[in-house]
Amino acid sequence: MAREFDDDFSEFVRRWSPALLRVAFLLTSDRGEAEDLLQTALLKTSRHWDRLADREAAYPYVRRVLVTTHTSWRRRRRVHETLVDQLPERGYGDDSGSLGAGRALQALEQLPPRMRAVVVLRCYEGLSEAETAEALGCSVGSVKSHSSRGLARLRLLLEAPTPAEATR
Structure with a gap:
């Protein structure tokens, strides 16, 4: 049973992580925070993976976990950045294309x-x-x-x- 869980969940992560990371990035606007958000959502999902009877519903389930976790983080978040009045014309590491x-x-x-x-x-x-x-x-x-x-x-x-x- 554990091997089946590992294979199913690993396949899900391989298949859907890029799409979920894009959603997380659009929610957070920060690559590092998006990666943290996705990792947290996948961890929460892994805890309940065996309860998910319909594997086709896994993507919407994780997407919802992303949104609710992001909302929770925003409510508790303390500002750790230095706030500026104007954004620079182009940020460092801007890979928006x-x-x-x-x-x-x-x-x-x-x-x-x-x-x-x-x-x-x-x-x-x-x-x-x-x-x-x-x-x-x-x-x-x-x-x-x-x-x-x-x-x-x-x-x-x-x-x-x-x-x-x-x-x-």
């Missing part, structure tokens, strides 16, 4: 945590309103309003000129 993706990520960072989670699950993960509500443990109406407001705010943030564009 393109200037547009970096700008979109900066805009996403400005959304409140719950709104950000809704936008990530709806737009990036492609979940329906009902699936998003289930993943976040809230009502469908709440998902609709967060999604609508979040996308509207993102549009405004992305349409506004960057400081470099404003000085031209």
Whole structure:
């Protein structure tokens, strides 16, 4: 039984970790924190892996653990960073690939945590309103309003000129 658990869980981790890490990164905007979040979610999942009868439901289960763990961390988190008024034009280790993706990520960072989670699950993960509500443990109406407001705010943030564009 233990060998079957190891093989099943290891296969799940190999197959789904890259996708789950992308979701964690979109929630946290920090590669290191995203890796920690994913590792914590996988640890929590491993403790209950034998109770998960439907292995096809494992990805949504871990995704929900990611979101709830991130929410929990945000509630308890103390600020350990040095806060600055303006972000640098391009951060160190920015592997976003393109200037547009970096700008979109900066805009996403400005959304409140719950709104950000809704936008990530709806737009990036492609979940329906009902699936998003289930993943976040809230009502469908709440998902609709967060999604609508979040996308509207993102549009405004992305349409506004960057400081470099404003000085031209």
